[in-house]
Amino acid sequence: MSRHCICGSLYDGVNLRGEYGCLVIDIRSGFIVDVREKPLGCSEKHTYSDENTIITPSFIDVHVHLRGLDLAYKEDEESGTKAAIVGGIGLVIDMPNTSPYINTVELVKRKLEVLAQKSYTDYSLYTGLPKTIEQLRKILLAGVAGLKLYPNDHYRVNEKVVKIVGEHGLTIIVHPELPEADKPIALSEECRQTHRSCMWEIASVELLADIAAEDGKVHITHATCFEVVERARNYGFTVDITPHHLFLDIGESYDRCLTKVNPPLRGKTEQIKLVKAILLDLVNAIASDHAPHSPREKSYSYLLCPPGIASIEVWPRLLWRLVVERIIGVDKLLKLCVQGPAGILGLDDLYGKLAPGYRGNVVVWEIGFERVDGLEYSKARYTPYWMSVVGGHVKAHYIGGILVYDEHAGFLAKPKTINPFERLKQHESQHRCCGNKT
Ligand SMILES: [Zn+2]
Structure with a gap:
């Protein structure tokens, strides 16, 4: 029997709120088997007792661009996920x-x-939208989390597509703009902000509302304006916002490639209204849209440089700042970064709690004001958040109960990772099998 025990102030915002306890994790399966004050039968025990240290479930990011394949020079599956581990x-x-x-x-x-x-x-x-319905049906059984729609897909998608994805229990995740938003050649960030306004996001949400079947799960990633969040929720969609639309505004981004992004950053008023949307519980998740490019590409002139902000290594630390400044509580933070994303993906029985049966992905945080000092693991290397004030950092990170990263020792092990959508498939086929037999 191989069980690792992780002890300290446990916080999942659902059952546990800062109570001392030990998570007992079965290393073979990677899942939590017990939570108790004095654990028994630990093959390894890790205790974190510092005053400013708390232990939570790992955060979930439903929108990242790990690049890889022919774009591996920008980022790849190893560099991007190592950066994610350091981010929490x-x-x-x-x-x-x-x-x-x-x-x-x-x-x-x-x-x-x-x-x-x-x-x-x-x-x-x-998956991206395939050419035929038959191809879509096959892809949805291949272990994907859902179907991604880009602006150009809006005029191709129909009720049938929404229904098929919903029948598989998967999510349609939508970049809410129409292709027309991409047409104007903007000479400055200010022009881009005007041409690529929230109007296109609203038009996209309205178009989807016309075709979304009642049983379809539609997630908007991401809204940049309060009105988009509000309309999306009114239509029964879930919605996320990015850390950069929450923490940066156009005033800080004027003609700088470092903060060139699609949709563009908005004004201070919209930025503050996104905080309001969080406080009103209208936002289901924070998602990074981590979009790395090589430092060389980001050094091109403004018109030529590619849009995208690399933030996977740092964005949860920015969110912790809202907790340290007492704008939101830890419960809401975990709702936005753990339980909300798990619910969007339909994985809330595997991720989001420190409880038996849940995945043993656990972060040890040190909480308090500090500053960002650069990216170490993402190939992007640059960040618009350099020297920004954040609310803490990752001391240690466990995946499936294995200590993968320690802030002093760096990376210690390559964990046995899972694709939870493979697991769900297995569960489903087992269920079908056993139900038929009895
Ligand atoms: Zn994206």
Whole structure:
């Protein structure tokens, strides 16, 4: 029997709120088997008793671009997920718009195989919209987390597609803009902000509301304006916002490639209204849209440089600042970064609690004001958050109960990671099998 015990101030915002306890994790399965004050039968025991240290479930990021394949020079599955581990994230869902674009069974399998070999976090992948309904049906059984729709897909998608994805218990995850938003050639960040306004996000949500079947799960990633959040929720969709639309505004980004991003950063008023949306419980999750490019690409002139902000290594630390400044409580933080994302993915029985049966992905945080001093593991290396004030950092990170990262020792082990959508498939087939027999 091999069980690791992780002891300290446990906090999942559901059952546990700062109570001292020990998580007993079965190393063979990677899942929590017990939570108790004095654990028995530990083959290894790790205790964290510092005053400012708390232990939570690992964060989940439902929107990342790990690049890889032909774009591995920007980021790959290893560098991106190591950066995620240091950020406090234990499950990432990768986007399909790498090169080649992933929307066939063969490419989905190829990408999932690379993730299985290289990822330091649990993982899955969204498929891009395939050419035919038959292909879509096959891809949805290949271990993907759902279907990603880009602005160009809005005029191709219909009720049938929404229904099929819903029947598989998966999510349609939507970049809420229309292709027209991409057309104007903007000479400055200010022009881009005007051309690529929230109007396109609202139009996208309205278009989806017309076709979304009642049983379809639609997630908007990401809204940049309060009105988009509000409309999305009114239509029964879930919605996330990015750390950069929450912590940066156009005033800070004027013509700087470092903060060029799609949709563009908004004004101070919209930024503050996103905080209001969080306080009103309208936002289901924070998702990074981690979009790394090589430092060389980001050094091109403003018109030529690619949009995207690399933040997977740092964004949870920014969110902790809201807790340290007492704008939100730890419960709400964990709702936005753990339980909310787990619910969007339909994984709330595997992730989100420190309880028996849940995945043993656990972060040890040291909480308090500090500053960001650069990215160490993402190939992007640059960050608009350099020297920004944050609310803590990761002391240690466990995946499946294995200590993967320690702030002093660095990376200690390559964990046995899982694609939870493979696991769900297995559960389903077992269930079908046994139900038939009895
Ligand atoms: Zn994205």
